[in-house]
Amino acid sequence: MTRLLIMGPPGAGKGTQAELVAKRFGVPAISTGDIFRANIAASTPMGVEVQKYLDAGEYVPDSITNEMVRDRLNESDAAEGFLLDGYPRTLSQVEFLDGVLAESGTELDHVIELTVDVDEVVARLHKRAKEEGRTDDSEEVIRRRQEVYFEETAPLIAVYSDRGLVFKVDGMGMVEEVAARVADAVSRPPHG
Numbered sequence: 001m002t003r004l005l006i007m008g009p010p011g012a013g014k015g016t017q018a019e020l021v022a023k024r025f026g027v028p029a030i031s032t033g034d035i036f037r038a039n040i041a042a043s044t045p046m047g048v049e050v051q052k053y054l055d056a057g058e059y060v061p062d063s064i065t066n067e068m069v070r071d072r073l074n075e076s077d078a079a080e081g082f083l084l085d086g087y088p089r090t091l092s093q094v095e096f097l098d099g100v101l102a103e104s105g106t107e108l109d110h111v112i113e114l115t116v117d118v119d120e121v122v123a124r125l126h127k128r129a130k131e132e133g134r135t136d137d138s139e140e141v142i143r144r145r146q147e148v149y150f151e152e153t154a155p156l157i158a159v160y161s162d163r164g165l166v167f168k169v170d171g172m173g174m175v176e177e178v179a180a181r182v183a184d185a186v187s188r189p190p191h192g
């Protein structure tokens with residue numbers, strides 16, 4: 001059973017690593033950002049509602065995000081494990097996730113914190129915005145997303161550190177090298 005979170009600033013390569021690691025451990029990679037973008041692309045009512053937040057680099061309200069994650073975690077493919085990418089991002093999302101997991105008598109195993117050089121991160125984001133034509137990645141928005149991460153989400157690391165769950169992984173280098181480091185961290189027992 002593998003219940004994982006991957007955290008790190010926007011552009012740390014979370015999405016790529018999440019896919020690789022999830023595949024390796026045979027669990028679904030669940031990216032809240034991807035779910036939002038898919039809803040926006042399909043113009044679902046939820047997508048229409050959340051687009052303004054993504055376009056501004058702000059967080060979608062917890063009321064929308066939490067219910068979406070609960071529904072996704074209750075799907076059968078997540079019963080034996082999952083890797084969450086981009087959730088939780090606020091302290092209240094941490095509490096909500098604790099509650100969802102408690103309902104099924106499970107808990108998190110590992111929290112992977114990807115660490116990167118901030119200049120490198122911003123360069124990666126510019127490159128990705130160009131390649132993918134992402135409307136949520138203008139220069140101003142890229143900066144705002146970094147700020148929001150350090151204000152809102154970095155403090156969550158302390159919460160999970162206190163539980164002995166956090167493994168810091170150097171996110172710099174080749175994708176495969178980083179993936180090997182992440183897999184190594186996931187294979188080790190939690191510190192707790």
Ligand code: AMP
Pocket residue numbers: 010031032033034036053054057058059060061065085086087088089090093145
């Ligand atoms: P990401 O692809 O993970 O960087 O997410 C892209 C955008 O989706 C974020 O900038 C937020 O607007 C929104 N988003 C993704 N996950 C969350 C979350 N856990 N809470 C609030 N907003 C989120």
